[in-house]
Amino acid sequence: MGDSIQKLIKEYKDGNKEKFLLIADKMEPLISKYVRLLYKDEKEDMHSEFVLCLLEAVNSMGYYQEEGQCIYFLSRALKNRFLELYKKSKLHFDREMVMEDDFFTNMDMDQSEFEDCVFLEDLKGLMGKQEGKQYHILCDIVFRDESDAVIAEKNLVSRQYVHRVRKNFYNLLKEKYFK
Structure with missing residues (x-):
């Protein structure tokens, strides 16, 4: 473990x-940091993705004579991959949230318009299982129908x-009614 990155890369490029x-x-x-920051995706898959990125970066290096430049090159490659994966994850998350929000925006949540008493009772039952602030x-x-920011401020x-409480509740409703 005492070898420098530059020396390890040189030995790797020489065939070891x-x-x-x-x-x-x-x-x-650095890989662990980026894996932690990608909160939505599978941790093991993301770790493998970053190791693969590191392998590609090492294989593409043309200049590896100075330690600092080697570390900078590898860290930039990992950072670029993180940014790419983060954008994909964010797009996927946004699309998922739009689909979840459509479920409730297409349904009026006014008490007087609930014609289905069974649904109302199920809804109350699911909500009743939650504790305290939830x-x-x-x-x-x-x-x-208040926004997350308003609810957060009101409940400290x-x-x-x-958002997490909302998403978990939507998932409970999906399991109960759509599976």
């Missing part, structure tokens, strides 16, 4: 392919927490 594992070990903290957040979401929680 096992040195790549040592290069990957040296870059592991219950109040769901009431604001379902019956008052983060907007992300409100």
Whole structure:
């Protein structure tokens, strides 16, 4: 582990392919950071994606004489891959959220328009299983149609927490009615 990245890359380029594992070990903290930041995707898949990116970067390196330049090149390759994956993940997440929001925006949540008493009772039953703040957040979401930011401010929680409660509730409804 005491070898420099530059030396490991040189040995890898000279034919010792096992040195790549040592290069990957040296870059592991940066890879782990980027995997952690990609919260929506499978962690193992993302880790493999970054290791593959690192392999491609090492194979494409033409100049590997100075340690700093090698580290900069590899870290930039990993950062570029992270940005690419983040954009894809964000697009996928946005499309998923639009589909979930369409489910409820096409349905009026006004109490007087619930003609199906069974659905209303099921809805109350699902909401009743929630505790404390989650219950109040769901009431604001379902019956008052307030935004995540307004609900978060009112309940003294983060907007992300409100979004997570909303998403989990949508998933419960999907499981109950659409599977």
